[in-house]
Amino acid sequence: MQRGLTTGAIRVRFFPDYRESNPYQSLRYDNLGADIAASPIEGVADFAQGQWQRDADILHLHWEAAPFIRDEMTPEAFLDRLSVFQAQGGTIVWTIHNIAPHDTRHLAAAEAVRLGLLQLADILHLHSLAALAAVRREGWPAAPAKLRIIPHGNYDGAYPIFTQAAARAALGLDTAGQVVLLPGQIRDYKAPAELARAFLEVAGPKDRLLLRGHLASDVDAATLPEDERVVAVFGFA
Numbered sequence: 001m002q003r004g005l006t007t008g009a010i011r012v013r014f015f016p017d018y019r020e021s022n023p024y025q026s027l028r029y030d031n032l033g034a035d036i037a038a039s040p041i042e043g044v045a046d047f048a049q050g051q052w053q054r055d056a057d058i059l060h061l062h063w064e065a066a067p068f069i070r071d072e073m074t075p076e077a078f079l080d081r082l083s084v085f086q087a088q089g090g091t092i093v094w095t096i097h098n099i100a101p102h103d104t105r106h107l108a109a110a111e112a113v114r115l116g117l118l119q120l121a122d123i124l125h126l127h128s129l130a131a132l133a134a135v136r137r138e139g140w141p142a143a144p145a146k147l148r149i150i151p152h153g154n155y156d157g158a159y160p161i162f163t164q165a166a167a168r169a170a171l172g173l174d175t176a177g178q179v180v181l182l183p184g185q186i187r188d189y190k191a192p193a194e195l196a197r198a199f200l201e202v203a204g205p206k207d208r209l210l211l212r213g214h215l216a217s218d219v220d221a222a223t224l225p226e227d228e229r230v231v232a233v234f235g236f237a
Helices: 024-029 044-049 051-055 075-087 104-120 129-137 164-170 192-202
Strands: 010-015 036-040 058-061 091-095 123-126 147-149 179-183 208-213 230-234
Touching: 010 024, 010 051, 044 051, 044 075, 058 075, 075 091, 075 104, 091 104, 123 129, 129 147, 179 192, 192 208, 192 230
Parallel strands: 010 036, 010 058, 058 091, 091 123, 123 147, 179 208, 208 230
Antiparallel strands: none
């Protein structure tokens, strides 16, 4: 994506690029206007090589765990690349989406990156006062002068809308009783097996628990109870 290029446009590069699975970035960048040209850094390898720095005034950093999820980049190398960009006159904006990484195996790397970003970032973007309160509770040394609170937009129009009857029919649940949904990535911290066992303790014979989303590597599907009332459909939804 390369939008609205005009003479003197502010050049924003954003990383990582999760537009394929999350409309958040598209909704934000598609409404910036012609004075800002936003384009993605394609992947961790491109980020590490640093060629993007030649045509970037601002780096907008989102989910900062991306470089070390698959051990593609160390926290030190990641922060070094940011330091070089900043030393060359670049501005770093960090949107804080999460207090901790989804995968607890990355806690140490996340802490190292977080401490570096709190020092390096020129702007710390949060979506709400509640998010700021969470950061304060965690004791993060976030300088007040860097903080900006810009609310999270809604996803109105980004996804198709189904009536309850149509959704149940499409999922083969039109004759079910109460349906409980666990959507999104099925990860260990969401405790899907524990949820399923708790559900089965109170569920009636027609009730269903639907687990629908990508099965993360930290979850073993074999730990889910074998019961027809637990319906697991894994894969991106």
